[in-house]
Amino acid sequence: xxxxxxxxxxxxWSWQQQVEAGEKGTSWNGVRNHSAKQNLMAMKVGEEAFFYxxxxxxxxxxxxxxxxxxxxxxxxxxxxxxxxxxxAVRPLRTPVTLAAIKAEPRLKDMVLVNNSRLxxxxxxxxxxKVICTMGGISx
DNA sequence: GCCAACGTTGGC
DNA sequence: GCCAACGTTGGC
Numbered sequence: 836x837x838x839x840x841x842x843x844x845x846x847x848w849s850w851q852q853q854v855e856a857g858e859k860g861t862s863w864n865g866v867r868n869h870s871a872k873q874n875l876m877a878m879k880v881g882e883e884a885f886f887y888x889x890x891x892x893x894x895x896x897x898x899x900x901x902x903x904x905x906x907x908x909x910x911x912x913x914x915x916x917x918x919x920x921x922x923a924v925r926p927l928r929t930p931v932t933l934a935a936i937k938a939e940p941r942l943k944d945m946v947l948v949n950n951s952r953l954x955x956x957x958x959x960x961x962x963x964k965v966i967c968t969m970g971g972i973s974x
Numbered sequence: 975g976c977c978a979a980c981g982t983t984g985g986c
Numbered sequence: 987g988c989c990a991a992c993g994t995t996g997g998c
Contacts (some may be wrong), residue, residue: 869993950991950992952991952992953992
């Protein structure tokens, strides 16, 4: 199973809101970047993603699961971009900050470090495990 | 099809 | 608030 990382400005969509959205989850809409789209299209139901707060916080705060695979985003008039649905699974016991990620040699190749602007990123199996450990949760 | 100009993102 | 990095747009 592949793993992912989704970025959001907490001012526009926060982890707290994701938790309040509950079990049925919400659509992850608004992606307007082709690399991000490719990653969305590769997601499968049941796969998990880190939820990262950019700007305010700059830390991974929780884990979400994909509940619906890629489908068209009605807010995109061009019809080029789509979205998936996600639901909150659990928070990290301790958020993993960008500073901590940069300080961890095993995470030096993370997309978050090297291409911080990409809003939907793949995460390798090893990176997933390291961050779960740093976050104080079991994989 | 190239590339300069411009807008946006996001860390600092 | 600044600016580097990146993507997109549009003139040629």
